[in-house]
Amino acid sequence: MAAEKKVFTDSEFIELQVQRYRPRYLKEESEFKKCTTNAERMNFFLNNEEEVAHIKSKIQQIKPHVTKCDIRASALRKLGNVQFQNKNDKDALKLYTQSLSFAKSDEEVSFAYGNRSAALFYMGFYEECLEDIDRAFKHGYSESRSAKLFKRKEDATKAYSSRKKVVKVKTYEIPQSEMNPSIQSARNCIEIQTNEKYGRHIVASRDIAIGEVLAVDKPYAVALHTDISSDRFLFCHECLKHCYNVIPCLNCNEALYCTEACKAKAFQNYHKYECLILPYVGQLLGIKFDFWLFSLKITLLVMTEEKNDETMYRSDRYKEISELEDHSNADSLEKTYVSALLSANIFVLIKEKIKIFKEFVVFEEKFKELFFSHQQMFKVNAVTIISSHENDKFYTSVTGLAIYSFYSLFNHSCYPNTFWNTYESTMVVRASLPIKKGEQCFISYGPYFAYDDKTERQKRLQRLYRFTCGCRACEENWPKVTFLTAIVDHKDIKQVIKKLTENQALPPPRYILSLHKGLETAYRILDGTS
Ligand SMILES: C[S@@+](CC[C@H](N)C(=O)[O-])C[C@H]1O[C@@H](n2cnc3c(N)ncnc32)[C@H](O)[C@@H]1O
Incomplete structure (x- = not known):
């Protein structure tokens, strides 16, 4: 199906659906407005017997994809x-x-x-x-x-x-002596603070030099994107590791794994359920939307997670994920209505095909709420993973989704002082500018002051992340510095890159160039430092 081949961003996808369901929304708007929680929004559709019967009949008409043949x-x-x-x-x-x-x-x-x-x-x-x-x-x-x-x-x-050369995936671990005592994924040079303007944010607890690592965050969960391009046959469905000789799931033809261990772990934790809806999910609404499967995965993981009351801020625990900002109420009511309607469809599919709710009414209610809440949370916090393999001549890249609890606490600036890149799914955040003790550490969520006007940047951040950016570049309305792109190969830039990568597991230089293009130069020009 053509629709399946296109990779939609979540906002593009929901915007298209909004147009489709507008007449229906206008009729039901005043009733839907009364729902205040995500559970109520889901139940708005799921307590409607006619609606559920309609979804069930659509499911019955689906001819499942052939999985083994x-x-x-x-x-x-x-x-x-x-x-x-x-x-x-x-x-x-x-x-x-x-x-x-x-x-x-x-x-x-x-x-x-x-x-x-x-x-x-x-x-x-x-x-x-x-x-x-x-x-x-x-x-x-x-x-x-x-x-x-x-x-x-x-x-x-x-x-x-x-053979002489062994290709090794680069990686980075925080040395034991530099680990942060209260944040699992951070180095001991930063801390979490809270204020009214930014909510939770990351602050330098000592002066940080350019290139220093601030955090090495492991995702709570990852998912390969559902685009059916053939690159998905080169990555592990469980850990996103790039692998040329993946092994298949015994039941479906979509999940492939780098090792038997990954295969068994995935099957035990969520895939035995996910596998049952894969042949149907793309057909129910004409598209297989990444957020549905990713939310199903996390919702299933939560149900089996062991209790851990440790006070440390952890990256491998659901509690931190559940506390991430989602701005559910900042979305237009119409978008929330459409997202809940689509989620309700998928929920009925899950219920029909997975049959895990038979005895657990409470579990079903919780599941329903989490399934929708996670999708709302992804809109602000999910990270797209690009895997690259510069070390071998068969360079390739694929996009997946990941959710990180610590990395999600970094606020945005259009003039960021850190940058990130991923090693497989491990997220490494480094300083791209010197950061003084007490200063906030910012990443960029996309826009940079050097390339986009303030209005464009603010519009984009509002549309994608639902906040009004209050960074220095926005507050002081800095002008664009477009000429910087022309001098990214200048020898001074090379010097900065050298400093950035010295003694670290090297990120490919082209990453730094593309992510930060001329920002290091902007820094030198604007602040007069090198
Ligand atoms: C990924 S979260 C960052 C962590 C968040 N501050 C918290 O308390 O959990 C993104 C949210 O942080 C806030 N934020 C991030 N950057 C900001 C900025 N430049 N100006 C104002 N608010 C910002 C917005 O509420 C945004 O939706």
């Missing part, structure tokens, strides 16, 4: 063979993985692994190649073809042991 697996594998013969190894590899995701019988599974091992061999991923050969044999790879596979195993083993 040897004929399709074989066709995809053959398409992979064509790419392989044309030496397009990476395209071949993706098609073999797609084939694997559909493969039902052991024979098809073993062929897909066997063929993928050839693409991996020619791409130079010998370890992954050897893993796939073992998997092919485990699934009973046909004896008549085994000789080829044994030979590849021998060649890959030789090549693997004699």
